[in-house]
Amino acid sequence: MHIQSSAVDDYLKTIYHHTEWQTAPVTPSQLASELGLAPSTVTEMVQKLAAQGLVSHRPYGPVSLTEAGRVRAAAVVRRHRLIETWLVREFDYAWDEVHDEAEVLEHTISDRLLEGVSARLGHPTRDPHGDPIPDASGAVVREPFVLLAEARIGHVGRVLRVSDRDPALLRALESAGVDVGHTVTVAGRDAVRVDGGATLELPAGAASAVWLTV
Structure with missing residues (x-):
């Protein structure tokens, strides 16, 4: 059966994203949640992707990309992140406005x-949120990192990446100065100092959406 190319790309990109900033593999149920699809639909699609040699999967086990799947996923991610960067630099989009536009354009450009x-x-090697942009071969350069929620009090690091999942949180973090490139000192469970300034209380969920250099 023919599988629409954009659907394949969306699955591969979602699997790629899941393990980009942490190491636990994605499960079919997590994939279903991420994609907003029924588990049975995802199970069927994963079987088709495995038959094409794009993913590895055992029944009831996690899903991982094969080398062929990783290369294709990286190509899609490259398109998405270059488009986001283009929209911000050339069209004055804010960093919380570009994701949905890029989702559409990545399948047509x-x-x-x-x-x-x-x-x-x-x-460019990084998009507006700090995510690495794969090169034309699919290779990426990623610095060692720690999730803000897991960093010890007193840790000092440069903001490497801010998740683009929640546009409202992106805007709040930008207003607080907690955006890519700024130096953050961890002052408490949900508190930081930015560029040596006063201690700031972070909005809910922020500590799980910001990655720092180690």
């Missing part, structure tokens, strides 16, 4: 235009 965008932007 040509490879030629994408590489033209990359060249115009100076071949």
Whole structure:
């Protein structure tokens, strides 16, 4: 049976994202939750992806990308993150506005235009949220990191990445100065000092949405 290419890409991208900033593999039930689909639908699709050699999966076990799946997923992620960067730099989009636009454009922009965008932007290696942009071969450069929620009190690190899952939280963190490139000192369970300033109380969920250098 023919599987729509965009559907395959969405599955592979979701699996790729799940293990990008932590090591636990994704389960079919987690995939179903992430994609907003019925578990039975996801199970059927995972079996088809496995038959194509894009994922590895045992019944009731986690799902992981094969090398072929990783390369294809990285290509989709590259498209998405380059488009987000392009929208922010060239069209004055805010960093909390670009995700949904990129979700649409990543399936329609040509490879030629994408590489033209990359060249115009100076071949960026990170998107506006700090996520690494894979190069044309699928390779990424990622610094050692720690989730803010898991960092010890007194830890000092540069903000590497802020999750783009919650636009309202993105706006709140930006207002507080907790955005990519700034230096944060962990002052408490939900409190930080930014660039050596006063202690700030973080909004709910923030500590689980920010990654720092170690």
